[in-house]
Structures are given as structure tokens and as C-alpha cells.
Amino acid sequence: MDSERVASSQKEKISELLKEDGRSTIILIGDPGLWKTWLEREISKNKVIASSSCYTTLWINKAEKYSSNLLEEAISRQALCESPNIEEWEEQEEEEDEDGKKTEGEMATHQEENKEDKKNYHLVLDGEGINEMDENELVKEASSDFKNLLPSVQPDHLKIIMTRRTTKQSGKVIKFPSMSTEESLNLLKNEFSDHQVSGELFEFIAEKGRRSPAAITMIAKALKKVVQRDSRDLASAIGKAAYYEKPDRGVNELISCAYDMLPSDVLKNCFWHSIQFFRKYRSIHYNVLITHWIMEGYFEKDREVFELEKAYRKAHGALMDLIDRGILKAQDVNIVVMEGAALNMIDSRRKGCGGIDRLRLASVFEKDGGTVLGRVSPLDDMIRTVCSPKKLREVLTLLIDGSRPCEEDHSTFFNLMPKLQVLAIFKPTFKSLMSSSFERLTVLVLRNCDMLEDITGIKELKTLSVLEISGASSLKSNPDELFDGMAQLQSLNLSRCPMKSLPSLPKLTKLRFLILRQCSCLEYMPSLKELHELEIIDLSGATSLSSFQQLDFSSHTNLQMVDLSYTQIPWLPKFTDLKHLSRILLRGCRKLHILPSFQKLHSLKILDLSEVGFSNFTEIKLKDPSTQQLPFLPCSLSELYLRKCSALEHLPLTTALKNLELLDLSNTNLKKLPSELCNLRKLLLNNCLSLTKLPEMKGLEKLEELRLSGCINLTELPNLNDFPKLDLLDISNTGIREIPDEILELSRPKIIREVDEETNQAEDVNRGRGGMFMTAEIQAST
Numbered sequence: 001m002d003s004e005r006v007a008s009s010q011k012e013k014i015s016e017l018l019k020e021d022g023r024s025t026i027i028l029i030g031d032p033g034l035w036k037t038w039l040e041r042e043i044s045k046n047k048v049i050a051s052s053s054c055y056t057t058l059w060i061n062k063a064e065k066y067s068s069n070l071l072e073e074a075i076s077r078q079a080l081c082e083s084p085n086i087e088e089w090e091e092q093e094e095e096e097d098e099d100g101k102k103t104e105g106e107m108a109t110h111q112e113e114n115k116e117d118k119k120n121y122h123l124v125l126d127g128e129g130i131n132e133m134d135e136n137e138l139v140k141e142a143s144s145d146f147k148n149l150l151p152s153v154q155p156d157h158l159k160i161i162m163t164r165r166t167t168k169q170s171g172k173v174i175k176f177p178s179m180s181t182e183e184s185l186n187l188l189k190n191e192f193s194d195h196q197v198s199g200e201l202f203e204f205i206a207e208k209g210r211r212s213p214a215a216i217t218m219i220a221k222a223l224k225k226v227v228q229r230d231s232r233d234l235a236s237a238i239g240k241a242a243y244y245e246k247p248d249r250g251v252n253e254l255i256s257c258a259y260d261m262l263p264s265d266v267l268k269n270c271f272w273h274s275i276q277f278f279r280k281y282r283s284i285h286y287n288v289l290i291t292h293w294i295m296e297g298y299f300e301k302d303r304e305v306f307e308l309e310k311a312y313r314k315a316h317g318a319l320m321d322l323i324d325r326g327i328l329k330a331q332d333v334n335i336v337v338m339e340g341a342a343l344n345m346i347d348s349r350r351k352g353c354g355g356i357d358r359l360r361l362a363s364v365f366e367k368d369g370g371t372v373l374g375r376v377s378p379l380d381d382m383i384r385t386v387c388s389p390k391k392l393r394e395v396l397t398l399l400i401d402g403s404r405p406c407e408e409d410h411s412t413f414f415n416l417m418p419k420l421q422v423l424a425i426f427k428p429t430f431k432s433l434m435s436s437s438f439e440r441l442t443v444l445v446l447r448n449c450d451m452l453e454d455i456t457g458i459k460e461l462k463t464l465s466v467l468e469i470s471g472a473s474s475l476k477s478n479p480d481e482l483f484d485g486m487a488q489l490q491s492l493n494l495s496r497c498p499m500k501s502l503p504s505l506p507k508l509t510k511l512r513f514l515i516l517r518q519c520s521c522l523e524y525m526p527s528l529k530e531l532h533e534l535e536i537i538d539l540s541g542a543t544s545l546s547s548f549q550q551l552d553f554s555s556h557t558n559l560q561m562v563d564l565s566y567t568q569i570p571w572l573p574k575f576t577d578l579k580h581l582s583r584i585l586l587r588g589c590r591k592l593h594i595l596p597s598f599q600k601l602h603s604l605k606i607l608d609l610s611e612v613g614f615s616n617f618t619e620i621k622l623k624d625p626s627t628q629q630l631p632f633l634p635c636s637l638s639e640l641y642l643r644k645c646s647a648l649e650h651l652p653l654t655t656a657l658k659n660l661e662l663l664d665l666s667n668t669n670l671k672k673l674p675s676e677l678c679n680l681r682k683l684l685l686n687n688c689l690s691l692t693k694l695p696e697m698k699g700l701e702k703l704e705e706l707r708l709s710g711c712i713n714l715t716e717l718p719n720l721n722d723f724p725k726l727d728l729l730d731i732s733n734t735g736i737r738e739i740p741d742e743i744l745e746l747s748r749p750k751i752i753r754e755v756d757e758e759t760n761q762a763e764d765v766n767r768g769r770g771g772m773f774m775t776a777e778i779q780a781s782t
Contacts, residue, residue, distance in 0.1 A: 030176030191220030
């Protein structure tokens, strides 16, 4: 039985069970990534249910353990998603005006009809934690909670659907077998129906996706996008998918490959934010997700005037692109979900979300999900809570261009919304902030506020969980006690503010994210030892910062990332046994000459020492002399950046770096390269002028990308037999003049030979002959 028939057959079985009268429980059995959740969603989408088409699906997913709170949150999210939009509110107002003309009897009948809940409810319990719970107890508890929360619903209008790996139950159980390679190939053909699907490479892809229909769907949609951009790149993209290998625990390789095919950093930012969000919450209204993206700053550019309406259009375009790729899915009309098979991916970008997001909303409000914003919708130059234009008192969330409040006194404008909880003003034009209008605020964002001079008014905002005041170039003072009353604050962003010292921070005991990017006047960092919850410390671009008061960060046990790039610090605080610290970024710290030991940082994945001014690692002094004889770097490291260490001639001991996947040695004077890095996937050697010939590198059998651009004294092509998995070879602006024809005819690797100086884009010499994947930028990943 092929995959299409399996899907159709199982859909029919579920449909018949849902049509049966009375309350019932349906159990879907199979491995993760098979058809279970997809089929239930298809049934919901197509309304294949009992005779009444009035139904609601409630999702509880990715939970460690079921609780009544989870069900209550699911009901709240669904209510938000089903609430009317702004245009519908206007229509309802007209109806209400008509209702005022009805007789009392007519009104009473109308109200009584509205009280009657005739919906059928599907409660979907889908998650690894839930999967371990006793089925009978789970059904009993969920049914009881449902009755308590929605007493107007008849018991026989509830169907419970569970997805599990195994069950001891009999009866209403539907099993989903794994696909064969042939069935997987048929699914690939169906998804990629406009193009011929045949040959060994497609069989490789089918085999990779045999246990995951979602992976097959996502890679097929990614290949379609390649064709839309330039059909000449299709052959190389197919080769990339067929040979793609990336260890990402619990994630099919094709899904990781589909992510790698995303064409822009903006889409990747939206992708990773969505993963953070949907790991906790199954579904949300698409406008809420878009609003999250806008507030995190994904659609802002440094030299571009920000317009909220324009940002919304870009964000909506990104949403549709991710839906087209099968990464996000439209569930009903306004609700989106994420493909569950992608949720276990690990963010391996150099900065990750912690170094890109402005607010970290998905983390701060992980217990409230999208409900913290409520139901929102764009209107003119605003995004705000959906409610009647005549009832602005009900507005909870407001994003607005700064020019708007200037039409009237801003305090008068905001006094119309006394329940306001989330406020973001982009490029505000007022000079001071009146706090009397914002007594209930939990989120306040004043972004690019170059006219703001006085912020003392925020002292009274005692309910804030998130605060951003960025780009306040005209700020005249920041009182030391400014934050003393903000005991609930979790995220603080003061980027690009002209302060030489920070206000007092010790009372911010719940602070998790401290973001002070490009604070170029900041000279001194006070002690943070009372801030035990800190996860992110981002001081990148604080170009005047030269010292820390705190000598030891070991008490910050939740710390995940420290970014001190382009500061003037000569030494780092001590790090010991920080189990969650995965990123230390020190790019451009030219005065750095003393480091703590990294040996006990067993979770450290990414270390960036680019542009640090030393010629040999022996010049770096270690604070703890007992570690001098140990390897300098921890074995957990997966990415090491040493680019533009122009005097660097020797690497530290690398034999322990068995997990290293990326090594950037661009713009160094290294003459000898490591060969023992057996898991290395990317080696960047751009502009290494001392390289005249590559040494033996037979140990790099997993190497996929080798960049040699600008190595002008390099005249010989490396032995490609040493790199059987090589996808991309960049030899632009080198001394290599001839490429053998037998190499040009190969489908792999893609060879970049020339660069357009005006566009800084590469030309593939083997393009059109199966050369590997898309036009690529020469700049190394940052």
C-alpha cells in the first residue's frame, strides 16, 4: 500500500470514528514524524466530522505532563483566534445598533440562543511527556477538567484524540506503519509533481525521509523554491539533499537541509523564534506571531527609516514563505502551527537568538504564550488589540509609529487606554515620558528614541517584565535608582544609549537578559552578582568598556551567552562549572591578554576570538595556573573563530576538539593546518596570504565547505579526493588558473572561481553542469 493510500485509508477511519455519537477516545499509534498529527490536522482543516460543521479543535502539545492549566490555556488561545477582526467589529457595532431597536422579547430570545453551545470539540493530546502518562487516568482527568471549564458543552460533544508510540488499549486504535523507501519516493513524487523524480539521488532522498513524511514534504517544497529562483540550480540542490549529513539529535537530516536552503537571515530569524514559541504552544493567530517578529526587530535595518506598516508587510511575506515551505502550517483560517518534526533542531548560529533578539519575548512569556499580546491586528500605522474603535478602553496591546501621538498630547492619547499592558513606540518624538498613563504595563519598548531626554518617569512602572529604551542619543541623565522598583523585570535593553555608567541593578533579581549593544560611551561594568537569573549578557559594541567590577561569574549558573565583542577589556571574569554557557564571543577585543580557564565549560559550543591581537596562544595568560598543561579549549566546542588574528602563526592544541564542525582561520598567517579534526564540516581560509600549498588533510573526510578566496599565492588545487563530501569550494581571487575538465564535469562540489566586484557575488564555473547550490556570497558566515 503506497503512502497516499495509507493517508487516505487512515483519514477515513478517523473520520468515521469522529462521526460516531457519544464521547469517545481515539488513539493514533506510530513513531514520531509519521502521519498521526498531520492526518488529524487534515481532518480538522477539511471539516470531515459529524453532520454539524460547528467544531473546535484544542491542542495540547509538547508538554511534560498534562494539567488543567494546559487545557485552560488552549481554550484561551482558541477564543483569541476566533474573536472577530477590526472590520468585523465595525459590522457588529451596526448590528448592535439594530438590536437596540428590537423588542425586549426578541432580545431575550436572541440572548438565549447565543448561550447554547452546539459545538463539537476535539481535544488533541500530542506530546512526548503526555505520551508517558497512563491513558485511562489521562482521559479521566482531561474529561473532568473540560466539564469544569466548559460546563455548557454536552459531554457527548467531546472527542479526545491521543497520539502515542504504543498502547495496551484495544478498540478505537489506529496504527501508522513506517513507510518503505518506495512509498517515500512516491510521496516525494506527489509533492514535487511538476518535475521528474527519478534516479539514484532521489532514491537517496527517499531513503533519508522514509520514517518522516514531514521531512519529505519540507525538502520537496524547498526544491520547488529553488526552481522558482533559478531552475539551473535544481540539480545541485537535489545533490545537496541526497548527500546532506548533519548530526542534529531527534531531527531528520532533510529537515536540517531544508532549513539550510532558507535564502535570508530574516527568514532564519523568524524560523528560530517560531521554534522557541511553538516548543511550548501548539498554535497561535498569525498576527500574534508577526507582532512577535516585529517587536524582536527582525525587519529593521540600521540605515533604513522604520515604518511599521512596511514592516508588517515584510513580516507577512516571511510568514507566507515559511508556510509555502511547509515549515509553518495554516490551521483553519487565521491560526498557524509549526511542523512538529522541526521542533528539536538546535540553533547553531554564531550569535543565536540570544544575540539577535531585542526582547526575548518567547522566553520571558513562555508561560503565557501569545495570550500576553491578546488578539491583535494591523490598522493604519498601528498594530493593536482587536476591539471596537469606540471602545479603546479595552486595548491591551499597541504598536505605533512615533509620529502618531504627536497629533495630540501623548498623555491624553494614552489615557484613552487605561488597560494597556504592551506598548511599543517606534521612533517616538516626545522628550519625556509620563508614567501616569502606564500603570499596568508589562512590556514597554521605546525604540530609536533620539529625541528622548528624560526617562525618570519610568521609575513608577513597577509591573514591567520587559523594557527597551534604545537609541536615546539625547538622554541627559539616568538616575541611579531608576530601576529600583522594577522587581519583575526580566529583559532590559538599553542599546545605543549614551551612558558612561549604568543605573543601579542589584534589585533586578529576576533579570534574565541584559542587552547593552553599541553603548559606545559605557566605560565601566558594575557588579552583577545579585542577578542570579542572568542568561544573556550582551555588551557587543560597547567600545569604551575597559573593566568589570565583578571578577568571577561562576555564581551565574543560568548563563548561556556572553558577548563582549569590540570592547576594550584586557581580561575576562572567571567562568567555572557554568553548565549552560554555550557561547563566548570576544571578536575585536584587541586588548585582551588574560583569559579564564574554559576547561570546565562542558556546554561551550561557540568561541569567537576573531581580531584578538595575539600571534600565539602561549601569549594568552590563564588566570588559573593549574590549567596550563591542559588543552586550551574544551572538547565540547563545535565552532571556533580566529579570523583576522593577523599575527597568528600557530594553533592551540586541537587534538581534543573531536566535535569541532567549523574553523575560521581567515586573514591569518598560519602555514600549518590541523588534520585530526575528523568532524570538521566547514574550513574558512580566506585571505591567508602565507598559504602557497595546502598540506595533507586526509583526516577531513566530512568536510563540506572549503573557502580559499583571496589566497593569492595559492596556485594548486587541493586534492578533492581527500574530501568526499565536499559541496562548495571557493577559489576566487587565488593563484589557481586551471581546473581540470574532469572536475568541472562533476556534480559536486560547486566551485566558485570569479566574483562580481559590484555585487560581491560569486560565479560558479561549473554552473549548468550540475554545479552545487545557488549563487553564494563570498563573505564568511558571521
